[in-house]
Amino acid sequence: MTTSDTRSVIVEKQFPHPPAKVWRALTESSLIEQWLMKNDFQPNTGHAFQLRADPVPNWNGIIDCKVVAVEPNRTLSYTWGTLGMESLVTFTLTPTDTGTHLRMEQAGFRPDQEANYKGAQYGWNKFMGGLERVVGQLV
Amino acid sequence: MPGAADNLFRALSDPTRRAIFERLTRNGELTVHALTERAGVSQPMVSKHLSALKRAKLVRHRRHGRETHYQARPEALAPLADWIGHYGAFWQNKMDRLGELLERMEP
Numbered sequence: 001m002t003t004s005d006t007r008s009v010i011v012e013k014q015f016p017h018p019p020a021k022v023w024r025a026l027t028e029s030s031l032i033e034q035w036l037m038k039n040d041f042q043p044n045t046g047h048a049f050q051l052r053a054d055p056v057p058n059w060n061g062i063i064d065c066k067v068v069a070v071e072p073n074r075t076l077s078y079t080w081g082t083l084g085m086e087s088l089v090t091f092t093l094t095p096t097d098t099g100t101h102l103r104m105e106q107a108g109f110r111p112d113q114e115a116n117y118k119g120a121q122y123g124w125n126k127f128m129g130g131l132e133r134v135v136g137q138l139v
Numbered sequence: 140m141p142g143a144a145d146n147l148f149r150a151l152s153d154p155t156r157r158a159i160f161e162r163l164t165r166n167g168e169l170t171v172h173a174l175t176e177r178a179g180v181s182q183p184m185v186s187k188h189l190s191a192l193k194r195a196k197l198v199r200h201r202r203h204g205r206e207t208h209y210q211a212r213p214e215a216l217a218p219l220a221d222w223i224g225h226y227g228a229f230w231q232n233k234m235d236r237l238g239e240l241l242e243r244m245e246p
Contacts, residue, residue, distance in 0.1 A: 011230040017241045025240055035236040085148050102237075104230055 008107035016099040019073045026076055026091055037063070043070050049078075065089075085109055147218055150195035155180060156188045160197055163211035170206045 015022055025031045027043040037051040047067045055061040064081040068088065077090035087109045094101040151157055159174055171189065175182045189209060192198045196215045200207050 009226045009230060011227070011234055013234045013238065015238060015241055021241060021244060021246065022237075025237055025244065031240065031244070035240045036233055102234070104234065106226055106230065 008105055008109075010103065010105045012101065012103045014096065014099065014101055019093045019095050019100045022093055022100045022102060023073045023076075027070075041065075041067075043067065043072075043076070045070055080106065146195050147197070147215065150191050150197055151219075153188065153191070155184075156192055159185065159188055160192055160211060163198060163209060164213055168208045168210045170208055172206070174209065 025035065027041070029039055029041050032039050032041055037053050039051045040049045041047075041051075042049065045067050049065050049067070051063040051065060053061040053063070062082065065078045067076075067078045069075055069077040069090075073093060075090065075092055077088060080087045080089045087106050089104065089106045092103040092105075094103070151160070155178060159178060162174065162177065163169060171182060171185055174189075175185045178185050178188075180188075189198060189200070193200065197212055198209050199212055200209045202208075
């Protein structure tokens with residue numbers, strides 16, 4: 001299942017494998033490379049790492065990330081920064097009778113320069129709320 | 140991933156610019172003077188922000204007498220919506236590959 005609006009992307013999938021196995025695929029560097037991208041990931045909070053795709057015109061293929069939360073077999077989240085935009089990717093694992101339900105949410109898209117404007121009266125979230133209205137009128 | 144969106148993100152990275160743009164989407168056409176009254180910054184600063192918005196094609200302008208009137212071009216936001224929508228397909232594909240990897244892995 002995929003849902004997306006201008007503020008988040010959610011993909012959910014059921015796997016006939018136990019959470020511990022899914023967790024390994026999400027957190028072992030050599031396994032991450034096999035389904036996502038080349039990387040120097042380590043499952044430690046605060047660890048900065050890069051995901052590397054093949055470069056294409058106008059994009060160097062690099063995604064700058066930082067581990068935000070690690071709760072073995074349950075939750076993994078890291079920031080995802082590329083092309084001047086930063087978002088937060090969160091994986092949530094839930095055991096089921098037949099395996100694991102995995103939920104991926106990528107949320108909070110905003111310019112990564114936002115930190116420079118702390119205390120600003122006009123936040124990105126408010127803007128994105130307005131953006132949905134504006135983009136909705138385009139169709 | 141559309142690199143063209145880069146300019147757009149830069150233009151929108153400033154909260155004063157976002158506020159100016161949003162006011163224009165709400166109010167239709169406004170002069171630099173009208174925008175300055177509510178922006179909380181000086182007129183030269185407002186003009187500078189409008190130039191950045193113009194570069195990203197987020198606003199258009201026309202001169203009328205001594206005043207310049209600005210209008211929002213919300214269609215310029217489309218790459219932003221596309222870019223985020225793009226990630227839906229991206230993750231769907233990656234989740235399928237994750238499923239294939241799990242099949243190959245030892246229990």
